[in-house]
Amino acid sequence: MNLPNKITISRIFLIPLFMIFFLVPFSIGDIHLLGTTIPLAHFIGAIIFIIAAATDWLDGYYARKYQLVTNLGKFLDPLADKLLITAALIALVELQLLPAWIAIVIISREFAVTGIRLVAAADGDVIAASQLGKLKTVSQIVAISALMLHNWPFQAISLPFDMIAIYIATFLTIVSGIEYFQKNQHILLKSK
Template sequence: MNLPNKITLVRIFLVPVIMIFLLIKFDFGEIIIAGEVVTYSEIIATVIFIIAAVTDGLDGYIARKWKLITNLGKLLDPLADKLLITASLISLVEMQRLPAWIAIVIISREFAITGLRQIAAAEGKVIAASKLGKLKTITQIIAVVLLMLNNFPFTFLHIPVDQWMIWIAVIITVVSGVDYFIKNLHVIKKTKDKK
């Protein structure tokens, strides 16, 4: 197994660690900022989430630079991304920091695009990540980090940046999903024609 795939596996293994620190009530202490509580375990979970998110770009960069792209990597990398975001969103719903419908919209889009990619792969085509898709990932990561930290450091200013970011992430998620389907309608039409 090459280095990029090992990094991807580390990202997958970090997902349950993030969940443990987010959802289990450890008595490590807490910080109260402008009436909002952030526990040290939530801060630990957020740091691990950021490390996992950074490895997403790192494994892809190494794979391309050193020509280490493999079929296993093509399978594991998007799976790791989906696991990281999906598990985090569901945890935030459990923590009552995110409405369930927002998590459902984002997760549904991820499943839909994964399905589209599988259809394309069966036709021997690869659907590469678009600029909108990359922007979607960045906005989701920022929104998740802010929600995990209960809007810290913007709590001091009483500005709901976490809520703004999750709305931006939802809009870009939906728009990028529609964009993928419009640009790849020919893949779906080909599949229909074969039936």
Template sequence: MNIPNQITISRILLIPFFILLLTIPFDWGNISIGERILPVSHLVAALLFIIASTTDWVDGYYARKYNLVTNLGKFLDPLADKLLVSAALVMLVELALAPAWIVIVIISREFAVTGLRLVAAGEGTVLAAGQMGKLKTWIQIVAISALLLHNFPFSFIGFPFATIALYAALIITVVSGVDYFVKNWHVMRDSK
């Protein structure tokens, strides 16, 4: 297994640690942010999430630079993104930091696209993520990070950046999902 794929797998392996930080009641104290309280465990989880998310750029850059793009990488990379983002979104609902309906829409899109990729794989075709899908992932990462940080530093000025970012992520997620299905409809049409 090449280095980019190992980096991708490391992203998947960080997910349980991220979840543990948000589920186990570590008493590391709190940070006051305006009128809100940010538990230190949420800050640490946000940093771990950001580090894990950054590996998405690292593995892609390394794979392209050294011509190490593989079908396994084309499959694992978007899967790792979906697992990380889905875990984070579910945890945000658990922590009452994101509405469940938005998370359901986003995760449903991810399952639908993964299903399309599986149909394509059954036909011997690998569907890589497009540019709009990559933009969608980065907007989701920004929104999740802002929510995990309880809208820091924007809470000091009363600007709801985290909420705006979450709605932007919802919109781009739906639009990119429709775009992905339109561009790859031939896979469904031609499947046996």
């Protein structure tokens, strides 16, 4: 297994770690940043989430730079992204930091896209992420990070950046999903 794929797998292994900090009901105090109070466990969980999300850029960088792009990587990378995003969304809904309908829209799109990827894989095809799909992932990571950090540092200036970001991410999720189905409708038609 090459280095980019190992980095991708490390992203999957970081998910339970950030979930423990973010969801386990223990208090290790609060952190005060520019007028925002964040539970320290949430702050640590958010940092782990951000590190895990950054590995998405890192594995892609190494895969392209050293020509280590593999079919396994094309499959694992978006799967790791979906697992990370899904876990974070569910955690945010659990803590009532995110409306459930937004999580449902985003997760539903991810399941639908994964379904098409599986149908394509059964035929020996691997579908790489599009540029719009990558932008969608970045917007989701930014929005989720802002929500996990309780809108820091924007809370100090009463700007609801976290909610603006999650609405933008939801919009891009829907648009990229439509694009994905349009570009890959031949896979569904072929499988009939």
